[in-house]
Amino acid sequence: MNDMQRSSVNSGMNRRLFLKMSAFGVAAVALVGAVGQKAVQGLSRLGIPVPWYRQGPIETTFNYCNICPWRCGIIVKTVNGKVRKIEGNPLDPKSRGMLCARGQAGPSFIYDPDRLSQPMIRVGERGAGEFRSATWEEALDVVADGMKAIAETHGQESIAFFGHTSGDFWFTDHLPQAWGSPNASKASSSLCTSPREEASILTMGTNVGGHEPVDWDYIECLVLIGTHIGEDARNTMMQDLANAKARGAKVIVVDPRFSTAATKADWWLAIKPGTDTALLLAWMNVLIAEDRYDVDFVAEWTEGFEELATHVAEFTPEWAAKITDLPADSIRNTGRMLGTAFPASAIVPGRHTTWYGNDTQRMRAVYIINSLLGAYGRKGGIYLGKKPLLDPYPQRPYTVQGSSGGCAAEPGEEESAELPLGPTGKVRADGVREKFLRGPTAMQELIEPMITGDPYPIKGLFLYGLNLLHTIPNPERTKEALRNLDLVVGIDVLPQDHIAWCDVVLPEASYLERYDELWACKHKTPYIAMREPAVEPFADTKPAWWMARELGLRLGLDPYFKWETIEEYLDRRLLTAGSSLEKMRAAGGIVVQKGAPYLEDHSSSPFMTPSGKIQLYSAPLADAGFDAIPVYEPIAEPPPGSFRLLYGRHPVHTFAMTQNTPALSELYPENEVWISASAAPSLGVRDGDRVVVRNEAGVTEGPVRAKVTQRIRQDAVYMVHGFGHKTKELTRAVGRGASDAALMSDYALDPICGGAGMRVTFVTIEREA
Amino acid sequence: MARYGMAIDVARCQGCQACLVACKTENEVPLGKFRLRMREEVVGTFPDLYGEFRMEQCFHCENAPCVPVCPTGATFQTDDGLVLTNPSRCTGCKACVVACPYDMRHVNPGGWVDKCTFCDHRIAEGRQPACVVTCPTGSRFFGDLDNPSSDVSIAIASATQVDVLKPHTGAKPKLFYLESKLINQADHDDPATVLSEFAGGK
Amino acid sequence: MEIGITGVDPTTFPEMAAWHWHIALYLFLGGLVAGIMIISAVLRLRRSPGFDRGLRIAEISAVPLACVGLFALFLDLGNGWNAWRFFATFQVTSAMSWGSWILLFAMIVLVVRATIHTQDLTFRSGWWTRPLDLLSRIGRILGRKSRAIDYSAIVLGIALGAYTGILLSTIPARPLWDSMALAPLFLVSGLTVGGAFICLFLEREPHLRLVPLIVTLCAVELALIAGFMATLLMGPAPLQAAGELLLGGRYALGLWGGVVVLGLLVPVSIEIAEVARRKVPPLLSSIAPYLKMSGGLVLRFVIVYAGVASVL
Known part of the structure; x- marks a missing residue:
């Protein structure tokens, strides 16, 4: 404008005329603009949509996913200030360039119209x-x-x-x-991992950490007890299980329900809920009685083997069969399978382990088996995770x-x-x-x-x-x-x-939409991931x-x-890892360090117990009045006509967080109650019926759809956690499905780790009136 | 000139549906519409059960039945064997939707018929389709079926069981299922056996 | 077997199936118009007396009837603004492309014939008859070529009537349509309903003269339905399954009750009774053409819906 004004003055143009002309010009431009806009709208109506990747330059930012706590490294693609696509960061040891449904739904999550927008x-x-x-x-x-x-x-x-x-x-x-x-x-x-963490500290002196340290690349036989890989869709775990299976690793799944993981199993043990410790004790019995354990590892790295051997001598597969409702042969054969492949053989620690209130002891039993198998710090067993070097601010x-x-x-x-x-x-x-x-x-x-x-x-x-x-x-x-x-x-x-x-x-x-604290992951290859904003924060x-x-x-x-700024905070921290935000961006958003996964990588014992040895027998537990070696304690069973309420995950949802996310809600909009096909007829319930679930305290949830299936034992029902939202503010999730948490009027406190055992609820099922 | 095809290893697939959402964001498929879908099948009685997940999408058939029925030439086959629909030529008459023996086409709310393109825009840049790249279980293999060293050719060659859906249609699908124990083994498509399903939208 | 489906699958969501009432109605009206074209042209060429009024009304009505059919088709289009694309190309493999062009030429002939026969109409004159006068004048000029136009009406009518069946039978993915009998069936059914439509406007005497022709057409249609069922039931498994949809499935009542009994056997019986000089209540004899037409409509609905539901 200024240039034009100057030139018009120079050419001796009358100022008023110029103003008139420019007013006319502005009006004309506005008119043309309006008509043009209509024309553009019309054209796009005629069916020539411009895909997002051709609407402007694609900007790339680095982040770690927040849609579940697994924290996969991601690359975020933004066009014209809008996040359009998320892909796994190939350098990230968790995502390895791949991403699950929930991670892919990031744009849908952040552009949810129901979001909170102002204080x-x-x-x-x-x-x-x-x-x-x-x-x-x-x-x-x-x-x-x-x-x-x-x-x-x-x-x-x-x-x-x-x-x-x-x-x-x-x-x-x-x-x-x-x-x-x-x-x-x-x-x-x-409410989740305390039992496995505390049991690990009591047994090995170290925790499990955010990334279960299973040496998936080399494992030959593995057990999943209540671990729902595929439904609990942790990206890396799904990758690892698929690859291990493709390599020919044997998979044993222990679950009262025919889970996704069970569909992939060589052996599915449809165990009676709450009896896992009996199965574990019987496996110890098989391993020791049949000499199928790692004698050298046990001698060098463990304490309390004699007490353990005496303790489990009576817990034969036949003993466990009566308790677990599994054939004794299945127990023996799976125990032998574990004992054939060691040390490339282990029970996966699992994550959500707060089940019955005696969970720390069950997890100790898991670790004791892994120790008998010599899995710790061994190729194909349980590697020794390491935290990346990164100092606090x-x-x-x-x-x-x-x-x-x-x-x-x-x-x-x-x-x-x-x-x-x-x-x-x-x-x-x-x-x-x-x-x-x-x-x-x-x-x-x-x-x-x-x-x-x-x-x-x-x-x-x-x-x-x-x-x-x-x-x-x-x-x-x-x-x-x-x-x-x-x-x-x-x-x-x-x-x-x-x-x-x-x-x-x-x-x-x-x-x-934000910077955040760094993600420093204890891992086989310790690494640091960054989170930086891809777009401006939504609203206020x-x-x-x-x-x-x-x-x-x-x-x-x-x-x-x-x-003063978060960038300053992050750069200062990264300095101790020899990096900075700038360097991390240039390096692909990830800093990967060298790990020490195997025993031979350590000059002193990696087990942080006072003696440096794995505690098969736990003196501290004995001192505090607990069993030094796990025993099987029966738990209350559902009264006749009632079912134990089990819960789990769906691969497109995280906890109770994503039920309102449009792209995920449309894939699984409401949960169902799984009812055994052999129990349903006596309830008068057919598949697809709407049922009400009632707990012993009289609390009801539903109506919710019944899934009558062969895939669950007849003493339990199952539902995906996180549904049954009550607030109208969540317009897609409200009133859909049933809440498992609402049905838990009580829980069983684990006297060792303080975990809340949540599989102790008994419910009845009625058809909707 | 290539002959693009895909293989899905059902022994690997864990039904996480990452591909469904990756496809959705990559291709801006509207809510309630799907280019990909998942079928979960479990056979047997407790506790003797077997289950599989099967991901389905346009199979880019060699004898694509949807191509000849198109009255405007909007649906066509490229030299690389991709079956595509040009939205700007499509009238939405749905002859192709009806003609697909696999029901893999749908009408976009914009009026044109839409379906999986094998992410032709990514192929043009030498990248793999979005569903293949994101698949955590590595179930999906893509590439040139005529090139014996492509991912898809190697996967098919090393599989012990290779199937296409409904081979009797003569459409010659170019999406192959590996290691399935259920495909072409039972009357899958009997609606009476459908027990539960979810779909988008309201 | 337990099956769960995520995403949309017409197996579990039959309402997702692509073609609905629009197409059924369009196929019916297409057949009806084709029938009117053929029968009226034949009768005019034979110069049979007594049909003039009925034929004139039918020929003029054919234009709006065809327009309603086209409008139903337009409604069915996902992207109606692209409808012109049908005429920007000719796809030799696509029945619908053939159909588009056949429809275009048929529409021209329909309009021409309607114009020719407006000259026979008599109006009280007034300012509003001026355009009709003009139309009559054009009609008189065109009328000089009426024989050629009648012959082309027969050709295009046959093409149009057969096309309504061919459209479906060239889609192999739907086994229920996979029958050579479908094109002649829809053509003959079009003649039946076209004849019934003309009869609506005929005196009793000329009507009765047509009955032998009508009965023959109905008999042929019945035979074609039987042939159609036979090709399905004797075909491979998917065709058999499709045939069973019509034999005892969801669509059986429509086909056997709506088409065969109410749409063919009952009205034909009424007409035979009239020819045989039996006493027929006037109500019955007046509804016979309507029954035939609704039978033709139900036939299109049954074949379209059952066809979309049939799976290869």
Whole structure:
């Protein structure tokens, strides 16, 4: 314009004429533009769509997936400011360039029209879901003031921090530890992996870690006990199982249900639920009695073999057959199969292991078998995972040491160590050392203190990415606790069921819209992955690190937020790994380091027990009054006419998080109750009928569709976890299917690790009236 | 000139449906419409069961029955053996939809008929189809059937069991199923045996 | 066997099947118009007396009837704006492409014949008859070539009537349509319903003169239905399965009750009774043509829907 003006003046053009002309010109351009737009619309209606990859330059960013906690490395493709496609990062040791359905649905997840878009402050009653919108300033001030008020009356410990998903560092580790609450907890511990982690620490002195260290490339015989590879669609596990099978590895699946993994099995043992330990003891019996164990490994690396051999001598396959409802021959033959292939032979640790409340002992039995097979640190067995070298950001030591756990957490405090104290001298309120022996903070045990104030009241609660009412059994109890609180803060991407119960809702930018803490994965080849934004945050959403920092500054926690930008924080951390964001981008988004997977890679014992040996016999457990070697303890059985409620995963859904995601909802919009084809006729239920599921406390869920099938034992029913959403804000998920968590009016607390055993619910099935 | 084809190893496939969603985002297939679909089959009685997943999509048949019926030439076969539909020539008359013995075509809400293209735009860049690249179990093999060293040729050559769906149609599909114990073994398509299904949309 | 399906599969979602009432209606009206064209042209060429009024009304009605059929076809198109593409090409292997061009020429002949016969109409004159006068004048000019036009009507009528069957029978993926009998069946059925339509506007006497022809056509149609069923039931397994859909399946009642009994046997019996000078209640004799026409309509619906449902 300026140029034109100058030239018109120079040519002596009348200024008014020029203005008239330019006004006319603008009008003409607008007209042509409008007509042009119509023409373009018309043309596209005529059927010449331009595919996304030709609409503009494709920009590429690196990230690690957040749609499940597995954290596959991904490459995000963006065109004109919109995420269009996600592909696996070929350099990433988890994705290896491939991606599951959920990871592929990332764009659909972040463009879900139901997303939370702005900070909100509650105006109605808790649970009513009535909010007014607020500015970030106001919302954060309300949260900070609430926190300070609770700290003054009750102490910092009285605020609990619950979290889940891969961004949970800021609100379940960093902020609570800086603030001074030991009551931070991740759902992936006491509601998922605690038994296998604590059993591993008790037995080998090390944890399992976020990536089960099975040496898939060389394994020859493997057992999956309640591990649903294919349904629990962890990308790498599916790859590994398919490749192992294609190589000819033998697969034994132990499951009361003909799972996807069972369809791939050479042996499917349709075990009676709750009797796995009997099967494991019988396998030990077979291995030892038939001399099919690794004598040298046991002699060199284990302690307590004599006691074990004596202990299992009586647990023959015939003994176990009566308990497990499996043929003795099947037990013996599968035990022999395991014992033929060692050390390239192992039981896969599994992930969700909180089943019956005696799970730490069952997991110990698993590890004892793996030890008999000499699998640890051996090619084709269980490799020794290593954490990548990466230092934390240098800052003042935290106010309180953390024990929030998480599936990727390193071992927490040692058995002998004192529990960390908060600023007002209180230890965590979950009853560790009294109700249970050890392990990370047990989330479900923090609900009771909210209701009873015992051992001290919990008055504030942060919920980061955690689907509270679908995660902790007995949501009615949780709601009662929520009513007692002074401050409930929800940080989430979607308006999940519990959001209606929050005082302040802080909408989070999705994983494709933010930087985040680095993902440092304990692995055969330890590696670090980065997360960077592909697009601007949706609406008025903010990343969790920004929220945590803003809160920290308001709370006087400046020493923990010395960095101004997240890039600065990340670069400083990466420096210790000899990298930087820039270098990582150039290198393909991943830093891979050298591992030490086998025993020969270690000069000293890799087993971190006091003696450096695997504890077949556990003295610490004996000292604490538990069985030093696992025994089989019968659990309650469903009364006649009732079924044990089993639950699991569907490959296109993660927990209760993705049921509203359009591209996933259309593949599996509602769950079904699997009912044995031999039990269904007596209930008058036919396949496809709508049924109501009722638990012993009278709680009902449904109506939900019945899947009458040969694929499950007749003493159990099964449903996919995460359905039965109640909030209308989730327009696709609301009212679809049934919630397994709602049906769990109780759980069985594991007295060793604090895990909540959730397969102890008995239900009846009725046709919908 | 190539003769593109695909093979799916049902012994590897775990039914995770990554391919369905990868296809959907890559090709912007609208909600409720599918270029790919999954069929899960379990036979036997408890506890003697056997199960398979079968992914289905356009088979890019050599004698594609959908091509000759098209009144406008919108559906055509390329020199590389891909069966494609040109949306700008398509009237949406659905003759090809009816003519496909495998029911692999659908009408896009935009009015034209749509189906799997083997990601021809990726092939043109020397890349593999989106469903093949993303498949976590490595069940999918793609390439030139005339080239004995292509992924698909090697997979087919080393398989112990190779099937195509409904060989009696004479359409000569170029998508092969490997190691299936169910295909062409039973009357799969009897609707009376269908117990449960899910589809998109409302 | 337990089967689960993710994604859309017409096995589990029959409503996903591609062709619906539009196509059935279009095939029916196409057959009807073809029948009118052929029968009227033949009668005009034979210069049989007494048919003039009936033929004139039928010939003029054929134009809107064909338009309704074309509109149903247009509604069925996913992308109607691309309909012109049918006439931008000729695909020799595609029955539908042949059909598009046949329809185009048939439409021309239909309009020409309708125009010729508007001259026979008498109106009270007024300003609004001016365009009709013009039409009559054009019709008079065209009428000089009426024999040639009648012959072309016969040819195009046969092409159109047969095409409605050929469209289906050239789609091998649907075994129920995989029969050589389908084209003659639809052609003859078109003649039956076309004849019935003309009879609606005939006096009793000329109507009765047509009955031998009509009875013959109906008998041929019955024979063709029998032949059609035979080709299915004696064919390979998918054809047999398709035949069973018609024999005892979902569509059996439509075919045997709607087409054979109500659409053919009952009206033919009524007409034979009339020729034989039996006392026939006037109501019965007046509904006979309607029964035949609805039988023809049901036939198209049964064949289209059962065909889409049949699986190779």
